[in-house]
Amino acid sequence: MGDHKAHESFKEDRTVVVRRYTPSDNKEVQRIFCEGMMEMVYDTALRGLLHHPESQLLYAAITVAVYVLTGSVWLACSVLPLVLGARYYYSKKVVNGYLKHAQDMHDIDRYYLESSAHFFWVAEIGGSVVGMVAAHCLQDGKVELGRMSVDHRFRRQGVGAALGRKVIKFARLHAHSSFSGTMSVVLGTTAYTAATHRLYLALGFHCVGITDGYSTPGTEQSLLKQAFYRVRHHHYQLDLE
Numbered sequence: 001m002g003d004h005k006a007h008e009s010f011k012e013d014r015t016v017v018v019r020r021y022t023p024s025d026n027k028e029v030q031r032i033f034c035e036g037m038m039e040m041v042y043d044t045a046l047r048g049l050l051h052h053p054e055s056q057l058l059y060a061a062i063t064v065a066v067y068v069l070t071g072s073v074w075l076a077c078s079v080l081p082l083v084l085g086a087r088y089y090y091s092k093k094v095v096n097g098y099l100k101h102a103q104d105m106h107d108i109d110r111y112y113l114e115s116s117a118h119f120f121w122v123a124e125i126g127g128s129v130v131g132m133v134a135a136h137c138l139q140d141g142k143v144e145l146g147r148m149s150v151d152h153r154f155r156r157q158g159v160g161a162a163l164g165r166k167v168i169k170f171a172r173l174h175a176h177s178s179f180s181g182t183m184s185v186v187l188g189t190t191a192y193t194a195a196t197h198r199l200y201l202a203l204g205f206h207c208v209g210i211t212d213g214y215s216t217p218g219t220e221q222s223l224l225k226q227a228f229y230r231v232r233h234h235h236y237q238l239d240l241e
Helices: 002-012 023-045 047-051 053-070 073-077 079-101 108-113 159-178 194-202 223-228
Strands: 016-020 118-125 128-137 143-150 184-189 206-212 232-239
Touching: 016 159, 023 047, 023 079, 023 108, 023 118, 023 128, 023 143, 053 073, 053 079, 073 079, 079 223, 108 118, 118 159, 128 159, 143 159, 159 184, 159 194, 184 194
Parallel strands: 143 184
Antiparallel strands: 016 118, 118 128, 128 143, 184 232, 206 232
C-alpha cells in the first residue's frame, strides 16, 4: 500500500528541480550519460545518412560498381545492408572511444567539485535524478554548455529546458560577479535529432557555424572510418544582454 502511494506521488510530482551535483548522484549520472551517448550510434549511423548526400552518392557508386563488375542484382542489393552495418559498427566504435576519452566523466568529483572553472548540475523529478548539464568557463570569458543529457523516460517534460536555463543564469551571474566580461554562452553538438536543435533555438541560441567531417575526440582516422562515419558539428551561441 505504501509503495503504491509512493508510486502515485511520484507520478503526480513532475516538478523539475535543478541542483548542484553531489557524489551520491554519480551512479545515475553515469547511467544517463552512457545511455545518451549510445543513442548517438543509431542517430549517426542511420539518421545521419539522410544529411550527407556525399555519402549517399558514394554508396550508390559502390552499388553500381558491384552490379557492373558482377552482373548480379542480388550482390548489388546486398550493398545497402552491408553499408548500414558498417556505419553502425564505426559509429559504435567512435562512441566507445569517446566514452573512454571523456576524462571529466571518469572523475566528476575531482573535475567539477574541486574546480572553480567547471560546474555540474543534475535535474530531479520526484527526488530521482533524470538529467545533467555542465558549464565550463573558457579562457576567452565565454561559458560553454556541455554534457547535457536527459533520461529518455523523462524527455518532453521540460528537463532539458530547465538545465539549459540553469547554465544561462550561471553565465549571467558569472559575468557579473567575476567582471570577466562574459557576453555569450556557446555549445557544440553532433546530434541529428530535430528536437535537440529545437531546444537550443527555444533557449535563445543561434547556429553560428557547421563543421562537416568533424573529428570526434578520442578516435583514430582511417579511410574506412571516413567512408562509414561522418558527422556535422553544429556550433551554437547565445549572446547575453
